[in-house]
Amino acid sequence: MDEGGVEREYRRRRKPPLVYFLLPGLLLMNAFIQTNRVSPDGDGGGSGYWWGPPAFALLMALTLARIALEQFRTHTRVTAAGITAQGPLRARTWAWSEVYDIRVERAPRGSGRTAPQWLTYLYDFEGRRFLLWQLNDWQVDDPYAEVAELCLAAAPLRSLTWERRPDVEERILRGVMRRRAGMWGAYGGIAVFFLMFVADIWRIVMGRPDHPFILLVCVPLASGVALAVVLDRYWSTRPPRPPARQP
Template identity: 40%
Template sequence: MGGDGEDDRDDERGIEREYSRRRKMSRGRFVALCIVQGNFALQMARPDIIPGRYRLLAVALMALLGVWAILTARRGRTTVGADGVTTRGAFRVRRWAWHDIYDLRVETNPGQRRADVKSLTYLYDNDGRRARLPHLDDWQLPDLWAEVADLHTASARHRGMTWERRPAVEVRIRERVAHRKAQERAITGALIVFFAGLAYLLWEIFTDADPHPFLLLLCAPLAAYALLAPLFRRRYIRALAPA
C-alpha cells in the first residue's frame, strides 16, 4: 500500500519534464551587453583604429558569437524522461540513459558575482565526466534544490539503483575536476598572452614595423597553454587529493 502511494505521487508530479528558457536576462546584464556591443560597433566604425582586413575578421567573429548566443537561447533545453536525460544546445544534442547517470548535482556558478545564475545543475556519468544541464538553474527555477531533489526521487525507479556515492567514481570526478581547473587556468594564461600579442601587433602596425601575426596570435598562446596546463594539473591534483 505504502509503495503504491509513493508511485502515485511520483506519477502526479511526473518524470517527463522539460527545462527551457522562461526568464530573460536581467536588466543589468542587458544594459552591460548593449554597452559592450555599442563600444565594439563604435571602434569598428573608426577606420583609423584597425585596418580593414582585421576589422572584417573581428566583425565576422562577433557575428558568429551572436548567432551562437541566439541559437543557444532559442534551442537550449534539458529534457528528462523515463529513458533518461537529454540536453540540446545550439547545434548539439546529447542523451544519457538513467543507468549511465551517476548523479545530478547543484553547484555554484564560478562567475556568480557577474552573472544572473548563481547555481547550476550538472550531470555526472559513471566515468566521472560532467555535463551542464541547460536552464536547470536558479535563474529559471525559483527552488532549484527542491527541483533536483524531486528529480532524484522521481527517477529512482527508472534507474534501477539508488543514488549512492561510489568511491571509485568520486576519485574519477576529482581527477577530472583537477584536469578541468588546470585547463581553465591554462586557457586564461593563453588568452593573456594572446591579448598582449594583439596589443603588440597593433603597435607594430601603427609604427609601420614588420608585424608577425602568426607568431604573436597563434604560436605564443599555444606555447603558453602547453607550458601552463601540466603545471596547473599537478597543482590541482595535489590540492584535491583526500587528506
C-alpha cells in the same frame, strides 16, 4: 509534470539581460565599420592589420549567434526513459541506468544579475560532467529542491541506487582539476595576448618588423596550453575540493 512526478521540461522563462546582446552587438557594428575602412593593400589608413576587423566581426557574429541559440533553443527534458539535454546545436540523451548523479553546483563566475549562480550538471559513470540546460536558479526558484525531488521520483526507474562510488568520485575530481587548469590556462593566454599586443605596437613604433600572427595568435595559444598542462600536472598531486553545492 506527470502523475509520477518524473515528466518535466525545463525551458527559458526569464529574459536574458540586454547586456548579453548589446555589448557584442556594439563590438560587431564597430568591426564592420572598421572592415569598410581598411583594405588589404593598406588603402583607407590601413596599417597592415587588414585581416583584424573582418576576423573580429566574424568572431562577434558567432558569439551573438551562440548567445541567441543558448537562450532560445536549449532546454532539458526528463521522462521515464531518461534525460535529454538540448544544447545550442545538438541534443544528448541518457537512460536512467547511465546517470551516476545529478548535482547543483555554483557557477564559476555567476553573479546572480548577469548570470545564474547555480547550475545543474549530470554525471555519468565515467565521471564526465554535462550541463542540464535551463535547470538553474534563473529558471527554477529552488534548483536544489527541484533536483532532490527529481532524483527521488527517478529512483524507482533506476536499477542502481544514488549511492556514491569512490572510483567515480575520483574521476569527477580529476575532471575538476582539468577544468580548473584549463580555466587558468585561458587566463594566462589572455594576459600573454595583451603583453604581445604591446610588444607588437612597440616593434612598429621602433620601425622593426612586426609579426602579428605569431605574436597575437601563436604565442598566446602556446602559452595558455603550456600553463594549463603544467597546472594540471601540479594539481594532480594536490586534489582540489569538490565543486561547491548549493546548501
